[in-house]
Amino acid sequence: MTPSTTAGAAALVREALEVYGDDPQAAEALRGYARRLAEPLRIAVAGMVKAGKSTLLNAIIGEEIAPTDTGECTRIVTWYRHGRTPRITLHPITGEPRNLPLKRVDGRLVFVLDGVHAEEVERLDVEWPAPALQTMTLIDTPGIASLSQDVSARSVRFLTPEDSASEADAVIYLMRHMHASDLRFLESFRDTGAGRSGTVNAVAVLSRADEVGAGRIDSLLSAGSIAERYSRDPNLRKLALGVVPVAGLLAQSARTLRQPDFEALQMLATLDRTARERMMLSADRFRRSREPEGLTEEARSSLLARYGLFGIRLAVVLIRNGYPDPTPLAHELARRSGLDPLLDVLDGQFQARAEALKARTALVAVGNLLDTRPRRGTEHLAASLERLQANAHEFRELRLLAALRTTGVDLAPELAAEAERLIGGHGTAADLRLGVDRDSGLDLLAAEARRCLARWRSVAESPLTARSAVDACRVVIRSCEGVLAECARRDRQAQSA
Known part of the structure; x- marks a missing residue:
């Protein structure tokens, strides 16, 4: 989200407050949206x-x-x-x-x-x-x-x-x-x-x-x-x-792993595989098992409640295969839980889109107010709202993403898939937009961004591209330019460090 767009949303809410300041309900709602922009x-x-x-x-x-x-x-x-x-x-x-x-x-x-x-x-x-x-x-x-x-x-x-x-x-x-x-x-x-x-x-x-x-x-x-x-x-x-x-249960318990849990899991890890699999055929069987000696029924019930049979099985296997300490075990369990x-x-x-999403909420609030409580003298407010919605690139990306996912855009399937990725459909980080490895250096990122930029400029200028798709191409081009600008900024920071 560019600072100008964030500031524009805040200014629009202030402008709406001036217009609706004599309406206590509307004014209170607008002040709430102003606070949301900073939260x-x-x-x-x-x-x-x-x-x-x-x-x-x-x-x-x-x-x-x-x-x-x-x-x-x-x-x-x-x-x-x-x-x-x-x-x-x-x-x-x-x-x-x-x-x-x-x-x-x-x-x-x-x-x-x-x-x-x-x-x-x-x-x-x-x-x-x-x-x-x-x-x-x-x-x-x-x-x-x-x-x-x-x-x-x-x-x-x-x-x-x-x-x-x-x-x-x-x-x-x-x-x-x-x-x-x-x-x-x-x-x-x-x-x-x-x-x-x-x-x-x-x-x-x-x-x-x-x-x-x-x-x-x-x-x-x-x-x-x-x-x-x-x-x-x-x-x-x-x-x-x-x-x-x-x-979710494993994710929660992994993030809150307790020492008694770890010690109980360690005890289970001492059993041979056949004995472990036999006792874990069902939750009831696990709870009533007598092995290993020293692991109480209360401790077993606690493990079941916190990890489930899946979490217990996975934790025991990890302990037996190189995770003998609580902290690395917790991190690995959280990763494997899908969290x-x-x-x-x-x-x-x-x-990554937090400011855009919050600003969009504020703009919608102002739009709803204009629709549900129309009054004279709001023409300038409506014009400001329309201008901000039309010109902010973040909003144009969101609208194009919605179009690609719903009604579609008149582009070849491979181009539509690339457009979705470049506008942030898979994530807004440069490597995710460009489809390269996360650890790619700035030179590779910049080179790939320039290649994508040239490709989409060519698509936009092609007489074979449908007129309805040209606006989508322009959004993708602006996104590529944004990645290049980000690479240049990071390069300047690296050189000055």
Whole structure:
């Protein structure tokens, strides 16, 4: 996001405040959008009931602070923000906000609603000094398609409001299988104001991926094949950037690996393979096993609850094959859980476009205001909005990405695929745009960017290129020029260092 575009969005909101300053409701909403421009990106975690939303959220944060049981708190929209000191604030539907007591049980944060029922709560705000929350605010939402219509409606209203921009700038959508209800929700989210900029604001997660292969050690490979097939599905492809398989329970426990867990896993690693496989035929059999001596039933139950059979199998194999210490084991378990690829997607797609997504939300808010509360003297505001939407290259990339994923562009298939990559459809880093190795040097990046630039200039100037595709070519050309400018900037920095 260029500074001029970010500043333009902020200036537009200020301009709208001058026009609507006498409307208390509109002015308060606009001040909220102005604050959002300065805040971290808001990413909602959504999905059906029992999809593993809170577990995945804990894994991303790296601490067990989101409730994963079926209690009252899982029915409440809960915000997780960065704060210097831990604090939980309850915002009731009626009445003043109040702080809730902080309580830890076995390392897990426990929410105490103090007699308040979920239907009486608008939201919970959790401030926590987790490094991951410095760059993003995570929002845990109740299950979509819940048996309770009220619970389901709460998530839908929050994420896909009818007459305003969504409270979330982007969404991680969890699904265990691809159902029509999943597609309907993603379609609704895309159709909100924030979503109209393109599909870049949604990523799908094939959750509980270890269950795809019944907990076998190759379960993630099977889940990866399914996720790849889903990502090519034309109905889903136009709604989400891709599908990432994640074993959420393993990811959470890997990020919060405890010494007693490691010691129990070490004990299991002393058994020979035949004995291990025999005891892990089922969870009940594992719990009742007497081997190895010294591993109590309570310890076994704890391992099952935290890792599942898949995680236990994988951890034991890793310990036996060169991971004898807790820290490297935790990192490898997190990587193999699928969490690292998901974090790469969040970084390369959401965080890299954070300013564009937040600015887009602000622009949509101003546009909605002009549509729903028209008044005289707003012509200059509408003109400023149109100019900013038309001229900001980041928005043009998002619109082209949406077109390539939905209606299509009049380009040959190989050119359309290259265009999607060059405008950041696979990630906004230079190597991802250019399709080269991550460790490629600046000279190689610059040479490849120049080659792509020349190619797309030629395509744009060709009489065989349809007129409807020329604008798309210009967007790709501008993206190539941006990569070249970035290479030049990095080269100057290297020379001056």
